[in-house]
Amino acid sequence: MSERENESRPTDGVPAGLWAKCQKCGEMLYQRELEEDLYVCRHCGYHRRLSARERIAITADSGSFHERDRNLRSSDPLHFPGYPEKLADYAGRTGLSDPLVWGECTIEGMPAVLVVVDFNFQGGSMGAALGEKFVRAAEHAAEQRCPLVAFLCSGGARMQEGIVSLLQMAKTAAAVARLRQAHIPYLTVGTDPLTAGVFASFASLGDVAIAEQGAIMGFAGPRVIEAAFKIKLPPGSHTAEFQHQHGMVDQVVTRRELRPLLVRLLRLLSPRPSGDRTEVPLGEATDE
Amino acid sequence: MSRWLPFDRQLREVEADIQKLERLLTASGISDERRVRLREEVAALRRRQEQVTREVFEMLTAWDNVLLARHVDRPYTLDYIGAIFDDFVELHGDRRFGDDPAVVAGLASLNGQRAAVIGHQKGRDVKERQFRNFGSARPEGYRKAARVMRLAEKLQMPVISFVDTPAAESRLEAEERGIANAIAENLELMSVLQTPIVVVIIGEGGSGGAIGIAVGDHVMMLQHAIYSVIPPESCAVILEAFGRDPSRGPEAAEALRLSAQQTLDLGAVDEIIPEPLGGAHKDPVAAAQSVKEAITRALQRLSAMPPEELLTARYRKLRGFDHFREA
Numbered sequence: 231m232s233e234r235e236n237e238s239r240p241t242d243g244v245p246a247g248l249w250a251k252c253q254k255c256g257e258m259l260y261q262r263e264l265e266e267d268l269y270v271c272r273h274c275g276y277h278r279r280l281s282a283r284e285r286i287a288i289t290a291d292s293g294s295f296h297e298r299d300r301n302l303r304s305s306d307p308l309h310f311p312g313y314p315e316k317l318a319d320y321a322g323r324t325g326l327s328d329p330l331v332w333g334e335c336t337i338e339g340m341p342a343v344l345v346v347v348d349f350n351f352q353g354g355s356m357g358a359a360l361g362e363k364f365v366r367a368a369e370h371a372a373e374q375r376c377p378l379v380a381f382l383c384s385g386g387a388r389m390q391e392g393i394v395s396l397l398q399m400a401k402t403a404a405a406v407a408r409l410r411q412a413h414i415p416y417l418t419v420g421t422d423p424l425t426a427g428v429f430a431s432f433a434s435l436g437d438v439a440i441a442e443q444g445a446i447m448g449f450a451g452p453r454v455i456e457a458a459f460k461i462k463l464p465p466g467s468h469t470a471e472f473q474h475q476h477g478m479v480d481q482v483v484t485r486r487e488l489r490p491l492l493v494r495l496l497r498l499l500s501p502r503p504s505g506d507r508t509e510v511p512l513g514e515a516t517d518e
Numbered sequence: 519m520s521r522w523l524p525f526d527r528q529l530r531e532v533e534a535d536i537q538k539l540e541r542l543l544t545a546s547g548i549s550d551e552r553r554v555r556l557r558e559e560v561a562a563l564r565r566r567q568e569q570v571t572r573e574v575f576e577m578l579t580a581w582d583n584v585l586l587a588r589h590v591d592r593p594y595t596l597d598y599i600g601a602i603f604d605d606f607v608e609l610h611g612d613r614r615f616g617d618d619p620a621v622v623a624g625l626a627s628l629n630g631q632r633a634a635v636i637g638h639q640k641g642r643d644v645k646e647r648q649f650r651n652f653g654s655a656r657p658e659g660y661r662k663a664a665r666v667m668r669l670a671e672k673l674q675m676p677v678i679s680f681v682d683t684p685a686a687e688s689r690l691e692a693e694e695r696g697i698a699n700a701i702a703e704n705l706e707l708m709s710v711l712q713t714p715i716v717v718v719i720i721g722e723g724g725s726g727g728a729i730g731i732a733v734g735d736h737v738m739m740l741q742h743a744i745y746s747v748i749p750p751e752s753c754a755v756i757l758e759a760f761g762r763d764p765s766r767g768p769e770a771a772e773a774l775r776l777s778a779q780q781t782l783d784l785g786a787v788d789e790i791i792p793e794p795l796g797g798a799h800k801d802p803v804a805a806a807q808s809v810k811e812a813i814t815r816a817l818q819r820l821s822a823m824p825p826e827e828l829l830t831a832r833y834r835k836l837r838g839f840d841h842f843r844e845a
Binding site: 387388 | 686689705708709756759774781784786832840841
């Protein structure tokens with residue numbers, strides 16, 4: 231159901247030159263400054279979509295991320311026309327075997343299980359591999375008793391896996407239920423765009439839900455709705471800000487503000503604060 | 519493309535002819551000789567009708583199946599509720615915002631045993647279809663279902679869920695009230711609800727809208743129901759494999775493997791409930807009887823399981839939807 235799956239918006243295809251062009255306002259941006267700005271346009275504030283690697287690089291403490299299940303990939307349970315070729319194509323283009331990348335890391339010294347979905351791999355669509363990887367990440371977080379932090383974007387369930395992909399909604403939600411029973415914090419960060427089957431399952435079940443400024447967020451993609459019902463949606467519907475306004479998201483922040491907020495939340499939420507203990511004297515007293 | 523749809527129309531005409539003949543049979547002043555002849559003709563017509571139906575149904579295409587599942591004469595949730603339960607009291611409202619007529623929920627008695635019932639409800643005529651929002655549930659519908667499921671857990675009675683929806687409501691008002699959140703919370707709730715859940719997909723199992731009330735210990739599908747991640751027409755529009763052409767929905771239907779048998783083969787449901795020849799709408803009483811027997815059997819087995827075992831088995835099942843490779 232990923233409506234944007236074929237939209238050509240390369241996020242890691244920036245020419246190796248010194249300059250890059252903002253995909254929204256068209257201004258030329260000095261590459262080194264763009265990196266310093268976390269790939270946010272300093273003219274219009276547009277937040278360029280990040281690959282999983284880029285996201286991990288600006289989130290986890292340097293060198294702390296250890297990826298798990300790197301080779302877990304979708305099979306083709308339906309023998310769907312053209313699907314294996316498509317998978318191979320995305321794998322070649324992104325260097326990933328699935329949109330979801332997960333592993334252990336520290337963030338400001340605090341251990342976390344980190345999940346990042348990469349939109350460049352088939353619109354971040356959820357097939358059986360993505361569902362399995364999320365569940366393993368959640369189970370690992372429960373075992374290690376450390377928070378699960380998930381940066382999520384997706385066009386939705388992966389059509390080519392049919393009913394198998396739909397069932398991942400139930401499977402991932404069940405894993406979140408187990409995390410809840412284990413008293414493990416689960417933090418979601420909605421990134422552009424977060425829609426459909428992923429938004430209607432584990433992405434909507436965070437204990438704390440943050441979203442990145444300007445991200446498309448909605449059950450149905452806005453373009454799908456406009457086409458299906460032949461209506462014009464009001465500007466700003468189906469965005470992170472809209473979801474915040476309607477009570478679905480705790481805070482919408484810029485990419486620059488994101489990590490500091492995450493660090494504060496992890497200090498407040500972590501079951502066993504291992505960061506700066508002096509700052510969270512009540513943490514251990516109230517826990518267990 | 520569809521052999522079944524024109525055939526179904528024809529079948530209705532033949533049925534009307536047969537009924538005319540039968541009326542003639544009951545008329546007074548008809549000679550014995552004529553009566554015998556007419557009776558034979560009726561019997562022959564019935565035999566022929568059954569044979570042709572059997573032949574057509576042996577060769578149903580995926581698209582036939584989609585049309586059958588959406589057939590306007592097919593029994594809907596309230597039809598099954600009326601036929602299956604000794605008593606049913608409907609409960610309204612989600613205690614948050616409103617009541618959604620696209621979902622019915624209530625308390626029922628099945629063979630004298632208590633049960634909570636939830637289900638999508640479609641409408642038959644234009645007015646009722648609008649009232650029921652074509653079976654597309656809003657956030658309030660999912661939250662009403664959640665409320666009644668929590669009640670079932672509290673009072674330790676099983677949940678029986680009937681699934682029949684094209685998709686969840688996705689327009690702006692639904693978005694404003696958190697349709698994605700409502701579905702997601704039901705998925706989580708149903709994965710850990712401490713009471714048996716039996717699900718019957720009676721018609722259209724349409725993507726997120728369906729699964730929002732379709733997580734359970736025993737999930738069944740009527741023989742001609744469908745269960746799909748996306749309507750085949752939409753799938754054809756989105757994918758290059760079908761030339762982004764909505765008229766190639768029948769091909770997409772084939773590729774999506776959305777029939778009951780294929781869904782069972784993929785491990786996504788646990789049991790198929792056979793339908794009367796020609797589809798559930800040909801004999802709603804018999805269809806309801808089959809559904810009732812299947813639910814009763816499932817509940818007998820599940821009620822005997824200790825709660826912990828029930829939940830472990832449920833998680834193992836959900837955890838096990840695992841078609842992937844590690845290499």
